[in-house]
Amino acid sequence: MDNVQKGRRRVGVIVNGSLINGLEMKLDEWYSVEDIRAGRFVVIEGEKSRFFCMVTDVRLDTTNPQVLADPPDEAEELMRQVLHGTTTYGTVCLRPLLMTEKDDVTGDIPGEPHLVKTIPIHFSVVGEAEEEDVNRIFGHEGNPRYFHIGQPLDMDTPVCIDLENFIERSNGIFGKTGTGKTFLTRLMLAGLIHKDRAVNLIFDMHSEYGWQATQESSNGGRLGFVKGLKQLFGSKVAIFTIDPDSARRRGVQSDFAVKIPYNQITVEDIASLSDELNLHPTAVESAYLIWNKHGREWLSTLLSQEPEQIKDFADNVGAHPESISALHRKLKRLEKFDFLQKQVHEDAVYRIMEFLGKGMHIVLEFGQQSSFLCYMLVANILTRRIHDLYVRKTEQYLATHQPQDKPKQLIITIEEAHKFLNPVAARQTIFGTIAREMRKYFVSLLIVDQRPSSIDDEILSQVGTRITALLNDEKDIGAVLTGVSNASWLRGVLASLDSKQQALLMGHAVPMPVVIRTRDYNPAFYSALGYVEGEDLTRKAESNIADLFGDR
């Protein structure tokens, strides 16, 4: 080929294809079919454009069916060699993902990659993708808006995610349990914090983001500990907890113990928990009656009633005594939560807002209180109020247009998201609202979930970037691909992911869907984030002292 294919290793030529169904390439005879993996990248040099493609399928083909009826046996080495690449050959199905126009004269690629609108001419040469191609498409980590999240399957070039685009929408991290969702999430959060693109509020159900967490080895056993966000970023991250005892037992220094007064719990909060609390719809209506009478103190008033007073109380608010009695009985469960109190002297929400306002990231640990009931209750109450405050801040910003009034983009991470965002709950919880209204109010979600099919379709279709580890269930795969055009070929890719350290990225923050080996979460990663320890720390301290006070 001429100058355009210089240095690129040839893989084959395009022989067939269509824009909708993808392209077919005849594999060169000196290239083994076994070296072609689904998900790898190749570049097609068309006449006028260069196409960036992903391998979606590999097939063995023959020009002569007779050969298949009477295949050469093992001893006929010459026959095999002769047939290989001529009568029998490999066909590789390619999905063109991006194209860039070539300069007519020089053959250079001046333009930005954009979506494919056409296909290359017959017999266009296909070559292996190189580092430069990957960088051109996924950006380079030298640019602060890009964060290196992994590598393509068979290359060592970083694949970067565009954080600027990432924070603009709500995002999802999906995957079966044990496929590395938590690691992916921690990785993404570390990237967001490191590049300081947004402030994070993480509802950390299993207390695995803030302080150290255990790492599973590839054979399933526990391998050791990895550093949490607080360890990596120090004062940039604050750990809040609703279970200070658990934090103390684990040796975690929490910055704030969250207490929630009863008067911050609204009927909506309770309504969205009706599944967990096993509430009847009439119970919710009764709760509204109490609210009408007692306002914000409805819950404490209800819970302070003795069983024999229920009937009078019911008459008083105008509700059915049985219904009030059932509500009373069921809500009594809330009393056992230590973090719910009649009076608190410091409002957790203001404290959170204060930290967020300072650009600090908050990990809210649940410690022992990791029941869904507790998790959803706290996440709902806090998020609703934080969202209200953000709406107010945004309105102020819209009024003043002062840059200092612009609220800092907030990303709220929720786990087991389908509990909040299933078709019923999504209409009641604040998370449904946030997911739908997107970035209008500078708040977006990072949804971590293992059962995406339970999440409301409308919300899934609004998810900007999806980072998906292995999923097996057809329904889940279908759900993750909701709102992705031409997604059928991605199904195969998704189902063929390894169960460890592999993920499919697609959506707003990457120019095209890509399968990656996720970056290792190890000391090399820590130091890339600027974390220093041991001797290096001493050296850094000494150099800082020298900078401050001069050499002594």
Next chain:
Amino acid sequence: MQDDEIGEVIGSSNIEFIAESVLLHNSPPFGTFIKVQSRETIYAAVFNAYTHSLEPNRLAIAYHRSDQELRDEQPQIFELLKTKFEAVIIGYESEGAVRYHLPPQPPRIHSFVYPCRPLEVRRLTSQFHFLRSLMSVEKAPRDELIAAAIRTAYAEHKGERSFLVKIGKELIKIIGDDYELLSSILRRIQD
């Protein structure tokens, strides 16, 4: 230096010719490459050879003697026998370059025939066009002829296996769908 001739053209056409061997029973081997010094040097591959009596309607008679006894007792009968061979033209040389197509004129009658030198065989067979000429022969089993020619060429290519593989792939293009023919040729090359 000119090699000794091995035959003389006694019948010719644009695509093949017949030559009479200089020595009885000493035609060039089947599937080897020969050349005719005519107006141009014409290259050909031997596809047939036979020995018969001078008189067209008479068969030789069996004497039940060994070759030596026959030579001692009846030397004249050898004078009555002739060895002839037929070859298919695969190209010619013009202005110092080998052309892989038929010569403009057939070889002249009475031109001498010489064996190709190793270097010439290498040059002729470094391009695989000769296979197509061999495919057109109908008077000899094609698989045998092609296999023999490839073996000759292979010997001159120092037994490089890659040569065999390359020529095999070329054969597939020429033979097309006939998998049987291909496998019978390849089997013959391999032995």
